[in-house]
Amino acid sequence: MRPFTYERPTSLRDAVALAQSSGAAHVTAPVQYKGGGTNLIDLMKLDVMRPTRLIDITRLEGERLHTVERSEQGVRIGALVPMARLADMADVRRDFPVLTDALWLAASAQLRNMARLGGNVLQRTRCPYFRDTTYCECNKRDPGSGCAAKDGFNRLHAVFGTSDQCIATYAGDWGQALIALDAYVEILSPEGSRSVLFADLHRLPGDTPWIETTLAPGELITGFVVPGGPWPRSKYLKIRDRESYAFANASAAVALDLEGGVARDVRIALGGLATKPWRATKAEAVLRGQLVTEDLAIAAAEAEFADAVAYEHNAFKIPLGKATIVRALMELTEMDA
Amino acid sequence: MTDDDFLAISRRGFLSVSAASASAATMLRPGVAAAQEEDTSALDRQMRQVTLRINGQSRTLNVDTRTTVLDVLREQLGLAGTKKGCGMGQCGACTIHVDGRRELSCLSLAVAAEGQEITTIEGLAGGGELHPMQQAFIDNDAFQCGYCTRGQIMSAIACVQEGHAADDAQIREYMSGNLCRCAAYPNIVAAINQAKTQMGRG
Numbered sequence: 001m002r003p004f005t006y007e008r009p010t011s012l013r014d015a016v017a018l019a020q021s022s023g024a025a026h027v028t029a030p031v032q033y034k035g036g037g038t039n040l041i042d043l044m045k046l047d048v049m050r051p052t053r054l055i056d057i058t059r060l061e062g063e064r065l066h067t068v069e070r071s072e073q074g075v076r077i078g079a080l081v082p083m084a085r086l087a088d089m090a091d092v093r094r095d096f097p098v099l100t101d102a103l104w105l106a107a108s109a110q111l112r113n114m115a116r117l118g119g120n121v122l123q124r125t126r127c128p129y130f131r132d133t134t135y136c137e138c139n140k141r142d143p144g145s146g147c148a149a150k151d152g153f154n155r156l157h158a159v160f161g162t163s164d165q166c167i168a169t170y171a172g173d174w175g176q177a178l179i180a181l182d183a184y185v186e187i188l189s190p191e192g193s194r195s196v197l198f199a200d201l202h203r204l205p206g207d208t209p210w211i212e213t214t215l216a217p218g219e220l221i222t223g224f225v226v227p228g229g230p231w232p233r234s235k236y237l238k239i240r241d242r243e244s245y246a247f248a249n250a251s252a253a254v255a256l257d258l259e260g261g262v263a264r265d266v267r268i269a270l271g272g273l274a275t276k277p278w279r280a281t282k283a284e285a286v287l288r289g290q291l292v293t294e295d296l297a298i299a300a301a302e303a304e305f306a307d308a309v310a311y312e313h314n315a316f317k318i319p320l321g322k323a324t325i326v327r328a329l330m331e332l333t334e335m336d337a
Numbered sequence: 338m339t340d341d342d343f344l345a346i347s348r349r350g351f352l353s354v355s356a357a358s359a360s361a362a363t364m365l366r367p368g369v370a371a372a373q374e375e376d377t378s379a380l381d382r383q384m385r386q387v388t389l390r391i392n393g394q395s396r397t398l399n400v401d402t403r404t405t406v407l408d409v410l411r412e413q414l415g416l417a418g419t420k421k422g423c424g425m426g427q428c429g430a431c432t433i434h435v436d437g438r439r440e441l442s443c444l445s446l447a448v449a450a451e452g453q454e455i456t457t458i459e460g461l462a463g464g465g466e467l468h469p470m471q472q473a474f475i476d477n478d479a480f481q482c483g484y485c486t487r488g489q490i491m492s493a494i495a496c497v498q499e500g501h502a503a504d505d506a507q508i509r510e511y512m513s514g515n516l517c518r519c520a521a522y523p524n525i526v527a528a529i530n531q532a533k534t535q536m537g538r539g
Contacts, residue, residue: 046425108515
């Protein structure tokens, strides 16, 4: 690992001031925030991320960074809440199971104790060509160097949102729950705070796969707001190569508002299949206002995957992804909620 | 590193200033200060003095900012019970307790651990008696080579304390961050079932 200076401010204002730098993108900036560090320290050991200064944000003062607040308007979640803490909140699990499922089905108990939610949504791809610096081609790691995955072993790669420059899968789970529930993300910079739709946080790779989000270098996520709800009839279904402690081959965050079997509202987001958290708007359109049957769920899945693009080894993700949507929908229709 | 080395680095000004004074300076011209300081591609090693609380004792050490808690335990403090498996947060062999929660010491920076109560496998037994989980691993033959065992035991104690050991399925789910290459899993589940009763969480 390369040397770095370490700062541990206690005020948000100091943290954001310390983090200003001349980086070209949030993830390549020479100054990085360190929360739990579970992704950052790993990538620094691998020499994939090379910051020269870390700003430890775990001891920042400010109650709202560290707490979960419930109100009529919804749920607000501080960015420094550990994954495990939200996962184990009984009232959130009862009213928004998709928000807690997507956490306890992710990582391991140790990692969930360390990792904070603000960093969780920014976790970087598990593409092996990105994580292993002995491969010289990776546009995400080294802009302009090419993409070894397109013609390499791409079983784990995306079928939605890819480009000629990058086909790496977004690795996270919780982001799918947030995008499905139309959540907002609160962002702080020296100029002040702003709130944007979570759906506008992540970018498609396009011609600049190293610019993964709309965050400017040095901007800090301070919290998330899930408006409305509750969504008791919701879940996160995660399909993996092994039963636990693995990344998704396909996953679905699904929330249903059912009235007499008819979908008054439906939210679907897909994980393990796309280059960013993926809202399945085409599938939702097929289902909204309709009686939810297995045939209709299959039609919805077909609509969403009509323009999926497979590579040499990941074509299995198209039928797997469709089946994941259908199973999640059917389990929700049968749920007591 | 000797004290002389540490002082030499300190005199050259590479020792990081405290967060408070750094903040005050940076608030004046944050962008310029950061760009000038951070754009140097080859930074020298950065040393810090830290005081860690480990198994109830305070230990003051000089560490490189890159040093993990795992390496401090094993290399500087002689607490070699905590094992380095993958060193990348994937195997769980380095599991310790931080403020009562199980965490991975291989992904934890020593400089970031100041003020936290760290417990390692060496801190479990007291008054000549093993912790019930240690005894349960022996009673149930819950290991073969033993390399993952310290991490398994630390994780298992936390699993019970968290209330995530209700049945075999939940134990397996909440212990999935601890890999055992010898596949002693059935016996590990049995050991946790034995110990959870003795720990008053059955």
